[in-house]
Amino acid sequence: MSYTALAALAVSGALLLDLAVLRTALVRRKAFWTAYAIVLGFQLLVNGVLTGVHVVRYRSDRIIGWRIAYAPVEDLLFGFAMVTTTLALWVWLGRRSEQRVRGASR
Amino acid sequence: MRHLLYVGLLAACVIGTLPLEFVLHTRVYARWRRLVATVVPVVIVFGAWDLLAVAQHTWRYDDRYLVGVRLPGSLPIEELLFFLVIPTCAVLTLEAVRVRRPSWSIGDEGPA
Numbered sequence: 001m002s003y004t005a006l007a008a009l010a011v012s013g014a015l016l017l018d019l020a021v022l023r024t025a026l027v028r029r030k031a032f033w034t035a036y037a038i039v040l041g042f043q044l045l046v047n048g049v050l051t052g053v054h055v056v057r058y059r060s061d062r063i064i065g066w067r068i069a070y071a072p073v074e075d076l077l078f079g080f081a082m083v084t085t086t087l088a089l090w091v092w093l094g095r096r097s098e099q100r101v102r103g104a105s106r
Numbered sequence: 107m108r109h110l111l112y113v114g115l116l117a118a119c120v121i122g123t124l125p126l127e128f129v130l131h132t133r134v135y136a137r138w139r140r141l142v143a144t145v146v147p148v149v150i151v152f153g154a155w156d157l158l159a160v161a162q163h164t165w166r167y168d169d170r171y172l173v174g175v176r177l178p179g180s181l182p183i184e185e186l187l188f189f190l191v192i193p194t195c196a197v198l199t200l201e202a203v204r205v206r207r208p209s210w211s212i213g214d215e216g217p218a
Contacts, residue, residue, distance in 0.1 A: 102216070
């Protein structure tokens with residue numbers, strides 16, 4: 001499967017995790033998008049260096065070919081999926097431990 | 107020196123976000139069990155994707171910019187560090203937003 005298809009699939013998976021599986025609904029929260037915007041800025045910088053000096057190279061027939069700051073656009077989807085998955089897990093784990101504390105004090 | 111490029115970028119990410127923990131008091135490293143439980147599934151899932159991509163030659167890494175330690179599947183050690191460092195930075199960023207904007211709900215707040 002192409003990187004493009006896998007990256008699109010990963011974004012769908014991350015959204016599904018956030019909205020339907022863990023029900024953290026981060027993508028409906030201002031705090032999430034603010035944090036993501038900050039991370040995205042630094043991703044463009046770091047990923048730009050990694051792809052600009054060719055630390056990593058991509059096979060051209062696996063990517064769609066659109067690039068932002070040297071990096072294939074698929075990397076942005078990969079990053080979004082990874083950050084969303086991470087933050088959904090973090091918030092879900094926090095909510096669970098919060099519920100345990102409340103349950104114990106009841 | 108150029109073999110330190112990738113690992114140096116990751117070190118910069120770790121060092122650059124340290125003030126969030128110690129100046130803004132995000133308490134992310136302080137809650138290390140929750141951080142580990144968050145990061146481990148991410149390492150497994152996205153690490154597997156990386157392994158697959160390397161095996162299928164979707165992307166490849168240039169040895170000139172790597173410290174030279176390769177993990178099983180020919181994955182540079184920098185990639186494992188990447189999957190530890192970047193999710194941690196993302197959590198630090200979210201918690202920093204929480205510190206600066208306490209009225210914005212994130213979804214794991216306790217009872218007021």
